[in-house]
Every structure is written in structure tokens, then in C-alpha cells.
Amino acid sequence: MTHSLKARLDSVFKDIETEAGRDGRLTVIATAESVVPVLRFLKEAGHDYLQLVSCVDWIDRGEIEIVYVLSSYLRTGGEAEDDPAEIVLKTRLPRSAPSLPTSIHVFPAAEPYEREMHELYGVRFEGHPRLTPLFLEREYEIPPFRKDFDTRQYVKDLFGSVPPVGEKS
Amino acid sequence: MDRNQLVKWLQAPAKMAHKYSLHAVYFCTGCGIIEVPPTITARWDAERFGVIPTATPRHANLFLITGYVSLKTLRAIIRTYEQMPEPKFSVGFGSCPINGGMYYDSYNTIKHLDRYMPIDGYIAGCMPRPEAIFVAVTHLWTLIDKDMADGYKRYRRYYAQYRANQERVLGRLEWPPLFPAGGDA
Numbered sequence: 001m002t003h004s005l006k007a008r009l010d011s012v013f014k015d016i017e018t019e020a021g022r023d024g025r026l027t028v029i030a031t032a033e034s035v036v037p038v039l040r041f042l043k044e045a046g047h048d049y050l051q052l053v054s055c056v057d058w059i060d061r062g063e064i065e066i067v068y069v070l071s072s073y074l075r076t077g078g079e080a081e082d083d084p085a086e087i088v089l090k091t092r093l094p095r096s097a098p099s100l101p102t103s104i105h106v107f108p109a110a111e112p113y114e115r116e117m118h119e120l121y122g123v124r125f126e127g128h129p130r131l132t133p134l135f136l137e138r139e140y141e142i143p144p145f146r147k148d149f150d151t152r153q154y155v156k157d158l159f160g161s162v163p164p165v166g167e168k169s
Numbered sequence: 170m171d172r173n174q175l176v177k178w179l180q181a182p183a184k185m186a187h188k189y190s191l192h193a194v195y196f197c198t199g200c201g202i203i204e205v206p207p208t209i210t211a212r213w214d215a216e217r218f219g220v221i222p223t224a225t226p227r228h229a230n231l232f233l234i235t236g237y238v239s240l241k242t243l244r245a246i247i248r249t250y251e252q253m254p255e256p257k258f259s260v261g262f263g264s265c266p267i268n269g270g271m272y273y274d275s276y277n278t279i280k281h282l283d284r285y286m287p288i289d290g291y292i293a294g295c296m297p298r299p300e301a302i303f304v305a306v307t308h309l310w311t312l313i314d315k316d317m318a319d320g321y322k323r324y325r326r327y328y329a330q331y332r333a334n335q336e337r338v339l340g341r342l343e344w345p346p347l348f349p350a351g352g353d354a
Contacts, residue, residue, distance in 0.1 A: 036268070097276070135241070135277075136240075136277065137240040137241050137244065137277075137339060137340070138240065138338075138339075138340065140276075144276045144277070149276070151274045151275065151276045152274045154276050155273070155274050155275070155276065158279075158338065159269075159279060159280045159338070160335055161282050161337075162285075162334050162338065163284070163330075163334070164283075164284055165283070165284055165287075165323075165327050165330045165331055166283070166323075166327065166330075166332065
């Protein structure tokens with residue numbers, strides 16, 4: 001009998017925590033160094049579809065959390081306990097200088113997500129070939145999706161200072 | 170042809186011709202562009218009012234800005250507007266070009282479009298119905314009749330101010346000034 005994916009993950013990687021949810025979802029919490037090996041392991045185990053990479057700013061804990069959601073193209077999964085439908089891989093980085101090795105040599109689809117997170121959250125992805133601006137037109141002191149970016153004050157300072165055009169009274 | 174308008178046709182034929190052949194830039198900004206396909210096709214048929222979309226801004230004289238304008242879109246809008254031949258008329262469509270609308274606190278959406286380019290009229294609403302476009306078109310006819318749709322003249326006159334505002338939010342613009350003389354600063 002083959003071991004379940006959770007048991008294999010626990011035996012291969014020492015510095016991760018795994019938790020099987022009731023809804024066919026396996027949550028893996030990894031350190032920054034083990035993200036790429038875990039992704040490669042999961043891809044070889046058949047979970048070859050990177051649905052999305054997301055980012056959460058936990059300002060109270062001083063952490064940035066990167067969330068990878070993986071599933072499989074061919075298998076729907078979820079029926080058996082050892083066959084999760086979705087795998088959620090989370091890692092937590094210090095908020096002051098978030099940095100993570102890039103995963104685009106494992107999942108090429110991660111490239112635009114990493115560019116987006118670099119631009120909007122200020123997460124540095126080591127080894128990414130082009131961390132150039134993707135959406136934004138301006139330079140921002142604080143990346144605009146972080147919780148401490150005060151949008152109203154920013155709007156007041158930038159757009160509020162643009163004068164109306166016309167005859168000067 | 171309406172016989173009551175014969176005098177107008179004889180007095181200012183060019184103005185009347187502009188009025189009844191508004192060629193709109195098919196420029197999709199924001200969500201308002203959803204209203205434009207039914208407006209120009211059989212259901213509401215904008216051609217009854219002489220409004221027809223064109224493929225390129227160089228053949229157009231009506232610019233409908235349909236929805237919120239992000240900074241990246243503003244750059245494209247300015248380039249498009251500057252390529253249109255005069256006389257040209259621009260209409261802001263929906264709440265967002267007026268004052269930002271629901272994006273009033275967005276870091277990346279401009280709030281008052283008329284500070285970056287001249288606007289001849291606004292259609293309020295979120296979203297306006299296609300009928301509102303026709304109301305706007307008939308209002309635009311009145312404005313053209315009275316020589317009040319003068320946005321392109323204001324653009325020439327206050328070009329230095331417009332350009333300064335554009336550079337203020339967009340940084341360096343990679344194209345040279347449209348009117349090098351500048352106008353009133």
C-alpha cells in the first residue's frame with residue numbers, strides 16, 4: 001500500500017507542517033527555503049496545476065504570507081483521504097524584507113504572479129529574470145497593496161494637488 | 170432633411186456636417202464600453218443620430234470615455250485624443266470620469282478627467298443607459314450649434330496647464346508637446 005501524500009510529505013521534509021482539511025484540501029506550511037523543493041515534489045506527485053499564487057499582508061504579526069494553490073489537471077481528487085483535491089502551500093516571510101526564491105523553473109505560470117507581488121507588495125523573488133513594472137505607472141514609496149499604505153492620504157496628496165485647468169482668477 | 174434647419178445649413182454648412190456625422194473612437198475604457206455595442210448595433214442603432222464607430226482616432230471626431238480612467242489608460246487616452254483631427258468632441262461617460270465615482274479613494278485611478286484633457290460634456294450614471302448616449306448626442310448638437318463645444322480650442326489655449334497636469338501624475342511623457350508654443354500657462 002502506498003502511503004498518503006501527507007505521510008510522504010512529512011517523511012521527506014522535516015521543516016514543514018501539514019494539515020488535512022475535511023473538504024479535500026491539504027494545507028502545507030513551509031519555510032522560505034523549502035518552498036521550491038516542496039513545489040517540485042508536489043508537481044512530481046501529480047499536482048501539476050498551479051492555480052494561483054497569492055499574498056496576504058498580516059500587519060499585526062509583521063509577516064507577509066505567500067499562498068500557492070495547487071491542483072491536478074487530470075484527477076479531480078477529493079474522494080480518498082490520500083488524494084487531496086487542492087493543496088494550499090503557505091509560507092511566511094518577515095514583513096520588513098520579504099524575499100523568496102523564485103519558483104518559475106518549476107511552474108512557469110508563476111511568473112506574472114511573482115511580478116505582481118513584487119510590484120504591489122514589495123516581495124523580492126530571488127532569481128526572477130524580470131521584476132519590471134507590470135501594472136503600475138508610478139513609483140510608490142510603500143507598495144500600494146500593503147496594509148500601511150494610506151490610499152486616502154495618497155489620493156489627497158497626489159490627485160488633490162492637481163489644479164483645475166482654465167482661466168486663473 | 171429638416172426644412173426648418175435650411176437656414177442653419179446655408180449659414181454654417183461645415184458645422185452642420187460635423188454635427189450630423191459624429192465618428193466615435195472605438196476606445197474601450199472601463200465598464201461603460203458594455204453599453205456601446207448595443208448602442209451602435211440594431212437594438213438602439215446610433216447611426217440614426219449619425220454616430221458611428223471608426224477604426225482609428227485619425228478618422229474620428231467624437232471621443233467617448235466610457236468609465237474609470239487608470240493612470241495607464243490616461244496615457245493612452247491622451248495619445249488618442251491628440252491624434253484626433255479638429256474639431257473633436259469628448260464626452261465623459263458614467264460617474265468615474267467626473268470625480269472618480271466608486272474609485273474615489275483608489276491609488277491608481279484619476280479623479281477629475283477634465284484636469285488632464287478638455288471634456289465637452291458628461292453623462293452621469295453608473296452605468297448610463299444607451300438612451301442617455303442619445304440624449305448626450307442631442308445636447309452635443311445644441312452645443313455645436315452654439316459654438317460651446319469648444320474643448321479642442323481650450324486644449325490649444327491651456328495646453329501648458331494640461332500638459333503640466335498630465336506630467337504631474339504620469340511623470341515624463343515620452344512624446345513631445347502637441348503645441349510647442351504652449352499657450353497660456
